Amino acid sequence: MSTTYVSGPHNTASASVVGATDPSRQARVRHIHVSTTETGASGMDFLAVERAVNGDLPVPELNHAEQQLAARLMTSEGHALAAIADLLGTEQRTISRWRAAWKKEQGDRT
Template sequence: MIAVTVRVKDPAAARILAELLRSAADAETDRGQARHWRGAARRLDDAVRPFRYTPRVQRPQHTDIDHEAVRRVVRGELPLPLLTRAEARLACWHLTVRGCSAPEIAERVKVAPRTVTRWRTEDGVTGCAVGADR
């Protein structure tokens, strides 16, 4: 077995290489080798496709909840302050009650949308408005 490492910086070249690997896999008689080449083409496609990544932020470490900062995030007053984890969760709850979507909440609170969904599940709160005034 020979291992080859190929680094492709140009997305267009990566797409061309992926197509060449797929056409070679279609012509290959050895099923294992064809599967290997299709996997390599799939990994090239994954590398070219943009992905969502929310970088971690350095959150404040104070233990008290700054209710004014939470209010500013809920109202959407710019610039949005950086919240502690507890403040972010409280703001998530308030925005959920107001009927905001998970991606919108995640953007305001600076967490991943999956985190918003997890917090909602843990708190037993659904995404619908619960008689809150906007």
């Protein structure tokens, strides 16, 4: 395990992340930043979500709301259904249902 310094957009919430990462993932995935002015809200730990979606070790356990946010972020970055489910420790069909609900939600807004 190595320590990696990941630099990205710098604002009050998404400063550089320092954490242990899986060296094999460094070349294949772009770092995802969770933008917010808070580190948590309504039972959500945005820093834990950011660490989870980027595979920073140890991967934190996420609650249901955090898992959904992580799945949304990873979906928007083009991650495969199986990869998202594996990372979040959930079933692929759960991710599929969430995606269907998001599409329906988008349709209801228009």
